[in-house]
Amino acid sequence: MSKQMNSKQQNKIAGYLGLAQRAGRIAAGDSSAREALLKGRAALLIIAEDAADSVQEELHALAETAQVPLLMWPDKVNLGLIVGKSRRGALSLLDQGFATAILKVLQSEKS
Secondary structure, eight states: OEEOOOHHHHHHHHHHHHHHHHTTOEEESHHHHHHHHHTTOOSEEEEETTSOHHHHHHHHHHHHHHTOOEEEESOHHHHHHHTTSSOOSEEEEOOHHHHHHHHHHHHHOOO
């Protein structure tokens, strides 16, 4: 399941991701996100739309196998900035509560 978002949703989700980062509940970067998926720790996967095609394909397949929701983020630079890092191609959210809150934002705000 891949989700797209509008700018209002993106801002709210960015807030949740910042809180999750401060709580230590983010695996930031391609390899960290991959490891979280493989170990069954990921509650939500976020991939930057400008991440390498091979990274997108691999992580998408792992998320599908693990039945982890997938969210596409517009770019690596902003995805990294949200969690206080340099550019990141992917993030795994390690907290089901934050993941549920983000998915509710996507479901509740269609405009």
